[in-house]
Amino acid sequence: MRSGIIGVVAALFVVGAPVAYAQQSPSSPGNAPESGQLSQTDFKMLTDIRVGVIKAALQLTPEQEKLWPAVEEAIRARADMRYRRLASLRERMGQARDIDPVQFYRQRADVLADRAASLRKLADAWQPLYQSLTSDQKARLRLVAIHAIEGLRAAVENRGMAMDDEDDIDSWDLPY
Template identity: 45%
Template sequence: MMIKKLALATTAVLIAASPLANAAETSSSTVGMTHPSAADLKSLTDARVAMIKAALQLTSDQEKYWPALEDAMRTRAKNRQARFERVAELRDSGPMEALHERNPVELMQRRAEALSQRAADLKKVADAWEPLYKTLSDDQKKRMAFVTVVTARGIRDTIERRMETEDDDE
């Protein structure tokens, strides 16, 4: 029964997210891959957070760990959106123009800062998961693994579709 509920919740999230992923793939852009809007990413984040929480079926004792984890996941998503927006600004002028107009050392420094931010965000998520993960039952850990695999598969499929779309455009 638990697996059926989880499968239903996962299916619902993937169905809800697929139009958003498709919109991101087909939105107009003259150069490179486009990204979902801030509203789309917020919806995807809301769905991902809800799916994880539903899959875990936290006990009342475990609930106290959830707010820190949810905050870390949302902060990571918000920072990811900010990075997407900065990259989109660079793409607007085209890749060659962006390189000619910019100092390559500054580009490397900004890239290093972005990687540092991503690392800090991931560390915050891992740190927030740690106390909750220690309290999870074996069944909760299995559900967490299932949700992780389904989410990763969905992300991978979306990336592959985007890459195919870009190849078709060239």
Template identity: 40%
Template sequence: MLTIAGSTLASAQQQTPAERPHHVQLTADDIAAFTDARLAALKTALKLTPAQEKNWPAVEQALRDNGKARIARRDARRAAGPETDPIARLSSHADGLTARADALRRLAEAEKPLYQSLDDAQKRRFVVAMRFAEGRHHMAEQRMHREGAPDRG
């Protein structure tokens, strides 16, 4: 048993970062499929009434827009390469924070009518389901930021 564990560890240490499963690059189709799945899960978890359904399209669109903006920021960071000037990096980071703050305001505005129409059970599910709907890739971006690759907008 120890031999198997040791050989697995040695094998994992020999892999380059690109070969490791957690470094898989998602295609646009992959991202679209996961976005659709997360939105469907959120809507299913909420069990919306017909009256509440009228507020859903704005929430869905805001979540999709935020996802597209996040992908655009990621692609722009990759295309720009590492920023070596600390002042430019700080300014770029501030621009990114402003853009994300604006996107979060639009999301809050879209979610407010829906959330206000939910009963207590739906509100509990909303909190949990929104974490899922936002996607795990967002946590990866936060980890990259902590490790020194700031989100520059």
């Protein structure tokens, strides 16, 4: 039990690293030049860390290990989709502001449908593994998930405050 607690505490420290990295200011070392955005390599590294933290926190049995590859693949697929979606958004934000509201709604619907499908695949991949977890493993998974969600919320709030400080925020007038 003691090693389990130590593992979870270590996992929480590792989960905090990507959040702290994501919260760095655009001029911080390690961020992509000029844009303040993570490079694809950095994004993949953070995904590797997240996957490692989850797996370490779960302390899977040999039988559960057989169910892990589907979960890991679904996590990585969602992360890759997220990176491509953010890159596409950055590209569109840099283009002219002549926005067709109907086209915007259709594109948004397509993005949401893709995200829903990927989330369903993730849930489907997790289901067999989750059902095999002990109550201790489920508690550790909840602890890691709660910490990750709180870190994400803080990162979003920090990003929002940084955006409020920028003068060009008014140019984001989107028809929605």
